[in-house]
Each structure stands twice: as C-alpha cells, then as structure tokens.
Amino acid sequence: MLGGGFAGAYVARLLGERGATIVSPENFMLFTPLLPEAASGTLEPRHTVVPLRAMCPHAELLLGSATAIDIEARTASVATDGGDYRVRWDELVLALGAVPRTMPVPGLAEHGLSFKTLDEAIHLRNHVLRELESADAELDDGARRERLTFVFVGAGYAGVEALAELSDLADDAVRYYPRLRDVPRRWVLVDAAPKILPEIPSRLGDYAAQELAGRGVEIHVGTTLESVSDREVVLGDGTRIPARTLVWTAGVRPNPLLRELGVPLDDRGRVEVDEFLRVRGHEHVWSLGDCARVPNTRADHPDPPTCQHALRQARQLAKNIVGHPQPYGYRMLGQVATLGRYKGIADVLGVRLRGFPGWFVTRSYHLYQLPLLPRKLRVVVDWTVALFFRRDIVELSILGHPHGLEDDG
Numbered sequence: 001m002l003g004g005g006f007a008g009a010y011v012a013r014l015l016g017e018r019g020a021t022i023v024s025p026e027n028f029m030l031f032t033p034l035l036p037e038a039a040s041g042t043l044e045p046r047h048t049v050v051p052l053r054a055m056c057p058h059a060e061l062l063l064g065s066a067t068a069i070d071i072e073a074r075t076a077s078v079a080t081d082g083g084d085y086r087v088r089w090d091e092l093v094l095a096l097g098a099v100p101r102t103m104p105v106p107g108l109a110e111h112g113l114s115f116k117t118l119d120e121a122i123h124l125r126n127h128v129l130r131e132l133e134s135a136d137a138e139l140d141d142g143a144r145r146e147r148l149t150f151v152f153v154g155a156g157y158a159g160v161e162a163l164a165e166l167s168d169l170a171d172d173a174v175r176y177y178p179r180l181r182d183v184p185r186r187w188v189l190v191d192a193a194p195k196i197l198p199e200i201p202s203r204l205g206d207y208a209a210q211e212l213a214g215r216g217v218e219i220h221v222g223t224t225l226e227s228v229s230d231r232e233v234v235l236g237d238g239t240r241i242p243a244r245t246l247v248w249t250a251g252v253r254p255n256p257l258l259r260e261l262g263v264p265l266d267d268r269g270r271v272e273v274d275e276f277l278r279v280r281g282h283e284h285v286w287s288l289g290d291c292a293r294v295p296n297t298r299a300d301h302p303d304p305p306t307c308q309h310a311l312r313q314a315r316q317l318a319k320n321i322v323g324h325p326q327p328y329g330y331r332m333l334g335q336v337a338t339l340g341r342y343k344g345i346a347d348v349l350g351v352r353l354r355g356f357p358g359w360f361v362t363r364s365y366h367l368y369q370l371p372l373l374p375r376k377l378r379v380v381v382d383w384t385v386a387l388f389f390r391r392d393i394v395e396l397s398i399l400g401h402p403h404g405l406e407d408d409g
Ligand SMILES: Cc1cc2nc3c(=O)[nH]c(=O)nc-3n(C[C@H](O)[C@H](O)[C@H](O)COP(=O)(O)OP(=O)(O)OC[C@H]3O[C@@H](n4cnc5c(N)ncnc54)[C@H](O)[C@@H]3O)c2cc1C
Pocket: 002, 003, 004, 005, 006, 007, 008, 023, 024, 025, 026, 032, 033, 035, 036, 064, 065, 066, 067, 095, 096, 097, 098, 115, 116, 117, 157, 158, 255, 257, 288, 289, 290, 291, 305, 306, 307, 308, 309, 310
C-alpha cells in the first residue's frame, strides 16, 4: 500500500488478517473533515488523526516515502530515516493522494498559506492568533486593519469550512483584546466559479453563502487571484484588498510522483483504472482515492476527490484484491459541511438541514466514519467541553522547535 491516507489506510484495515504493508511518511491517517476544527482549536489536533498501527493492527507499517516502483520485478523503492529499501509486493495499491494545485500567480508561492495537512492547519491557527497579537500592538490604524483582514482563495469544502471556523475563533478571541473590539475584522472568500461550494446542491450552497454574508464575510465569485504581496491582495475584477494573510485552498492535483511510476495517467495526471479499480494494463496494480480517475458504474462521471468516495472505493478494492473482482459503483446519499461552531448544512436522502441540526447531522456522520472507539470518544469529549468553556487562545508556534542546549562553558 503506497500511501496511508484515507484510501490506503481503509484498504489495509479492510484486508484485516490477510495483512498488508503500508508505506507512509506519517504513522497516522489524517481525518480531513475534522481538520478545520483542529485549526480553530475546538478539537485537540491529535484527535483528528488516527494511528495507523491501531487502525490496521494486522498490517506492517514502513515509515518512509515511496520513490519508485519496478512493475516487472514487483518491487517498490522506499526512502526511510534508516536508509533506502526495496519492498517486494504481490499486489500493489497506489493511494498516494493529491497535493495543493497552485497557479503561476505573482507572489502566491512566497505569501500564500496552504490548508491541507495537520501542520498547515495548526500553523494557520497560530498565524491568526499572532495577527491578533500584532494588531493589538500596532499604533497605525491602517496596519491594524491589514492584520485583521484574511483572504481565502478557493470556496470548496476546505476553504469555506476553514474560513468559517477561523472567523469564529477570531470573534471569540477578540474579547481578550479590548483595543481590537472596534477595529473591523475582514474575512474575504474568493472563487473563480459562479458560486461557493460548487459540490453542494444549489439551495444549501446558497444558504452557506447567505449565512457567511450574514456574518459579514465578503464573497467574490467569478473572479480569480491576480497577485499577492506581503501587504496587498489583488483580484481579477480589479478589487485591491490591503491584507497580510492569503490562504490558498483552490483545489488539488494528483501526487506528482505518479508521473515517474510508469503507470497510465489521464490528462490531469490521475492514474487510469478500470471499473475494478485495477490500473489499466497491469493486472497486479490497483489505485484509488484522490490520485486516481475512478469510473463509477452508478454515476455518469468519475468520482470526485472526497473521503466518502475514497472509503467506498476502498471497500470494493479490498474485496477485489482477495476475491473475484466486481465493478465499483456508489450512489451518493448526501452532502454535508460545517460552517463554524455548531452551524452546518446537510442534504441527506433528500432531507435538507441547516444551522445546529445541519451541524449535528454533519458531525454525527463524520463521527460514525471516524475509526476506533477511543478516537470517537476523545472527539465527543472535546465537543462537549467546547459547549461549556470559552475557546483556548494560546498561540503555540513554539511547539516542535526546541532551542536546544547552550554551551555555557
Ligand atoms: C482541509 C480538507 C478538508 C476536507 N474535507 C472533506 C470533507 O469534509 N468531506 C470529504 O468527503 N472530503 C473532504 N476532503 C477531501 C478528502 O480529504 C480526500 O478526498 C481524501 O483524503 C482522499 O484520500 P486519499 O487517501 O486518496 O488521499 P490522502 O488522504 O491525501 O492520502 C494520501 C497519503 O499518501 C501519502 N503519501 C504522499 N506521498 C507519498 C509517498 N511518496 N510515499 C508514501 N506515501 C505518500 C500522504 O502522506 C498521505 O498520507 C477534505 C480535504 C481537505 C484538504
């Protein structure tokens, strides 16, 4: 199993006692639907990941990164802290996921923040809290406003949920900053598409837009990012926004390593698989998740890059590897999203919910999907504690960067 993300970890778990070897740079699976709540501090970051060794007790874990495969010799090359290895396989699963898709926008690489991994989510939380601290210390009113302006480019799940959670965090935190109470905070959401949350049926996407606009979020759709500097964001429609924070959540592209593996790829760089999730032309190589173009026999288009599809694909792939392969097909039962603390939208089996009921359904669904009872309980405890206590506003960017020992001799 190359990759221990949503897709790879579930295949390994479902293979059970038949065993598997997972090659992964981390020893955990990130449960991305909970990532925005790690960023806002509602959830303890460790509770949004699942240890692979506990989730897949019958699998071996090799902590490292795949660098190449040899399909003839049936081996994979893996770079680890302890050196490079060649691992032999009988069946190979490519579950290498995706990476943020960037554009050649001036200033984006230098000034844009990404929101895809746990360290990026925690960095963003610390960044927002630091900007509040810096704004509090600023004497110049214009500079204060710049520090309290946050621009998110990309209004899919990641961008909308992260903006909603972080703006809630800033609203709650500001009670501790009396000098900032009257300084306007500006949250801006930008997307090239004509509406936000294009994956969600219109009514719910529209509700999300209304809800965010009601909170004062500025929404710019049908426009792109033109340039960004350390003090200003410029949009394609000519809008100039004095801001020091730009979060880039405008989609993903398949893992670039795939281009070096000698497997067939489509025009977007995704692995081409057949209806059994087998890589075209290679009997013992399989692929799924965000890195593959997966045809769905129960839909008229290939699967979108979501957890719920990766999970259904994993179920079929685990069966196909060990038994008589059956075609993959999955009809979506609904779509859900959160819009900050205790607010959400859900469309499940034709029933549409918003506000607290929407949040409750969204979170119940994710809790049901989250593997391991102890993990579920930790998350429920975090949510319960958040009901009764104010948000924690400590900024912990010092974590993981110890100063080390100093020579006093
Ligand atoms: C912020 C955010 C929020 C999201 N929210 C939702 C949501 O609410 N609902 C939903 O359905 N979907 C959501 N998604 C999408 C969802 O996370 C993905 O569709 C899902 O994770 C895809 O699973 P995957 O295993 O293909 O990829 P990933 O989960 O990304 O896993 C890929 C794995 O491959 C590993 N890897 C990379 N390179 C190598 C290498 N060289 N060797 C070995 N391993 C490697 C990575 O470390 C990673 O663990 C969200 C995504 C993001 C970023």
